[in-house]
Amino acid sequence: MARRAARLVPSYSFAEEEFFAADGAPDAIVQQRRAGFEQLAAIYRERFAKTAAYTAEIADGIPDIRFTSTYRVPFQFSPIVRENLSAGSFYQASSGVMLTDLDGNEFYDLTGSYGVNLLGVDAYRETIAEGAETAADLGPTLAGLHPVVADNVRRLQAISGLDAVSFHMSGTEAVMQAVRLARYHTGRTHLVRFAGAYHGWWDDVQPGVGNPLPAERTYTLADMSEKTLKVLASRKDIACVLVNPLQALHPNANAPGDSTLMGAREKPLAERQAYADWLARLAQTCRANGIVLIMDEVFTGFRLAARGACEYFGGIEPDMITYGKTLGGGLPVGVLCGKADLMKRFREDRPADICFARGTFNSHPYVMGAMDAFLRRMESDQGRVLYDGLDENWNARAAALNERLKAAGLPLRVANLGTIWTVHYLQPGRYHWMLQYYLRAEGLALSWVGTGRFIFSLAYGEAEFAKVADRFMAAAQAMDDDGWWWLPEGDARKVLRKRVVSEMLHHALR
Incomplete structure (x- = not known):
């Protein structure tokens, strides 16, 4: 429409x-x-x-x-x-x-x-420099993984509370992989996004203006709505639900921009506890109906709390979490964390049935080094005090x-x-x-x-x-x-x- x-x-x-x-x-x-x-x-x-x-x-x-x-x-x-x-x-x-x-x-x-x-540009200059020094001996070699990748995985497992991690080149790619894996493991076709939410610029998550093709396997539902919970409980073709916690700032509305501003802009901020209660009920509904809950923390991760919006809104435990933006220590990155059974990309009983995802620059040594520097900084007393x-x-x-x-x-x-x-x-x-x-x-x-x-x-x-x-x-x-x-x-x-x-x-x- x-x-x-x-x-x-x-x-x-x-x-x-x-x-x-x-x-x-x-x-x-x-x-x-x-x-x-x-x-x-x-x-x-x-x-x-x-x-x-x-x-x-x-x-x-x-x-x-x-x-x-x-x-x-x-x-x-x-x-x-x-x-x-x-x-x-x-x-x-x-x-x-x-x-x-x-x-x-x-x-x-x-x-x-x-x-x-x-953290500020000066802090990112430092993390980028530290990351370059960490990866200097291996350099821009993409033949395999730098050992620092394992350290990053262990930290991200602890932060997300999830089992497995995959690295990507952008937040958009991380979300694409999360949806692909959810469809692969559930055998279902459709994803759910909430009105106005942004999850990158690829076709399935941007069904309106800006995408020349119809998003035929996407349902756009209302945030914080009882009717939405009923839809999730009744349909059998929903593989996953995507949540961008930034929507708490303007529920069911697009990210505000001046180019479309020809009236008042007075959309109320969702009350924190009300939004937390909604997310808890949404998670419960997804679990009860075999739907993968994906928390898209590309923007909010590390910004609202040490464990992102999942912590900020009351300890939500999704099946998958995407990160990006600040996590790269100033360099481009996307990260997907998920439960072990959802992150597996093949079926042992059907070896030709795989779920493919690769990227030439995934786990680039310099990016992984900068990420390591960022995560170490956030673990330090200097990092923890930022959230006080x-x-x-x-x-x-x-x-x-x-x-x-x-x-x-x-x-x-x-x-x-x-x-x-x-x-x-x-x-x-x-x-x-x-x-x-x-x-x-x-x-x-x-x-x-x-x-x-x-x-x-x-x-x-x-x-x-x-x-x-x-x-x-x-x-x-x-x-x-x-x-x-x-x-x-x-x-x-x-x-x-x-x-x-x-x-x-x-x-x-x-």
Whole structure:
């Protein structure tokens, strides 16, 4: 249905007059916005010229740049934004919690390297260097395994509570192998994913927009739903259920991004105990019906607790766990841990019946060395102390920022799952996506999804976070002062929805 709906959305973009009045704002607000936009554009031209020019020069050769630069904002606004507010996609240095672009501008890093950067870039420099030293004698030889692999396996067995481990090149590959093994051992065809959950970009786990093929062996069910438990108990073709614990931040919704933001973003965070109770009931239902429960900890592993979301949400014991991101010590990796009977890739009574999975760079010596350095660090007193009061500390930081936003009368709040944050907008509006550009002007670096996700590293101390909070407040206040959060009279949500539908119908018919 999502793919069908996407094909019906017409392509159109706003001219300058429409750009500033897409919500029907009066002329005084339009002029206020225009002045603010021109001032912001001047800042971008002055500060980010070299980085933007370098990005433009190579953009045609890197399709990902074209995609991310185009889809940072709703498509109607994209051409004017790209022309005037391009900050580029390149950085030349990082240190502590800071990034430096090609113009020499320094930013507080809120990208978190898409989840990789848990400990901070300086710590990962150290683990990569230690890993390279560990593997130096064998070097980039892939003829067999470096002995450090065995140490990594023993540690991961202890962390996951599972019997066997396989190494892969990405989190996507680890999830693919988990699903393949579940289907192989159960003899069933279908997987279950929950609405909005991300498990990589391969076909079966991305059945909507972005995948040109129908995912015919995938059921997308509702998270935290009694009906879902009934479906799991009644169908006999379900091999496995995939859980991404990050969905507790926005149950049954896609990962938030500014490109699709044309209203309020106010999805409530699931209460921790309620989500833990749901996972416990889900695990019980899966066990009772022979369904393999796969906990996808590629993002949340090691970030929420020492044993990841399985520990954080009350000691969940899945049949398989996937890891990635931070576990590689700064290098690319995917890991699958599972029960012995599920991890076996052949049948002794039917020798030709195998479940194949290989990859040239699986268990690469340098990656295994960096992983060893990361795991040893997390086992040390230095690593264990990172989790002391972790949740309470980051919850308190979010609460303090929300108090400041409330006191200033600004229509936004933050929600968090530990160090993973998202911005909620308390009122509808067509310009919330503008906040990402004000934030960058204040020296805060975001990933291409904008205000949908901030990812902090544990290198942020109180002083660094205080500066981020001050800059966030300054950006939000500037955006408010420039008139972007003006509201039409009456039910603003209905008024704005009607305008968007009218625009689309007009352009579709034309």
